[in-house]
Amino acid sequence: MKRLQKNSVQAPSSIIMIRPHKFKVNPETSVDNAFQAKVLPDADYSKQAFDEISMAAVKLEDHGVTVHLFDDPLELTPDSVFPNNWFSTHKGGHVAIYPMKAENRRLERRQDILEMLKKEYRVQDMIDYSGLEQDKLFLEGTGAMVFDHIDRVAYAAQSDRTNPIILERFCTHFNYEPMAFSAKDSNGVAIYHTNVLMCIATDYALVGLSMIEDDARRAEVVERLEESGRTVIELSEEQIAKYAGNAIELYGSNYRILALSQTAFDALTDAQKSLMSESTKLVPLNIPTIEMAGGSVRCTIAGIHLSKRG
Known part of the structure; x- marks a missing residue:
C-alpha cells in the first residue's frame, strides 16, 4: 500500500472531461484511425455516450479524483469527448494549445475551459500552436505525445498527426526530450496516436513494443524507460487493439x-494486472460506445498538472 500512497508529478489529481450530447463517430478522422469503428455516421449513440462519461466521472470522483466536467451540446464537434488532443497543462503554470488535423476537431477548442484553468489554477503562460494548422502542421496533444513528466521525455509515434518540426519546437519550449519512432500494426498501418500504443505511470510503462518498427529504436525506448526506474510491461498487438x-x-x-476501460482491463493478463496493482489501484471504466470513435479512457481525460489557487 505504501507505493500506492506516494504522490507523483506523473499522476494528476485533477482532470477535465467532456460530456457529449450529440456523440457520433467522426467521418473526418476515419481515414487514418484504424481503431475507429466503421459505423454509419448518422447512427445516434448520444445517450449511451453521455451516460458513459457521466458514470466514468462519478467513479473517478469516488476514488478521490477532482473531475471538472463540461458539457458539449454541439453537433459539429463529434470528437469533443477527447479533450486531451487540443490542450495540455504542465508543472510551473504552462499550458499548450495544439493544431488539429481534422477541421471539425478544431472547433473543440473552448475559451471557457481555458478561463476555468486560469481561475482555479495558477497559469503563467499559454503557448498556442494552433495557427500552424494553416501550414498543415499538426501535433495533437497528449494523443500525439506520451509524457514522462518525471524524466521530461516526450515519446511520439510518427504520423500525420505528429509533425516532427512542431514536436521539436514544443519540446524546446516545454523542456522535454523528444523521442520519436515509427510504429505500425501488422497490416502496415501507422499508429495514429502514441497514447494508444503506450501508457507511462510512475513505476511502470505499458508499451506495444512489437509495433515499434526499428529494432534499435525499440531498444532505446525500453532502455530509456528502464533508466527512469520503471518496469516495462509489454502489450501484444491484440491488447493494443483492445485499448490496453x-x-x-x-x-x-x-x-x-490507473484509469482504463473495461475493454482494456479484460484484455490484460492476470500477471500484468498483478504487477500493475503493486503501485496503482486499477479502476476500469465501462465506455464501449465512446470506444467506437477510436479512443478510450486516456483520450477522454485531460490531466491538470497545475497548482491549485488558494
Missing part, C-alpha cells in the same frame, strides 16, 4: 489509480 495502452495514472484519495 490507452490508460492514465491519476492520484486520488491518498493513493494512485
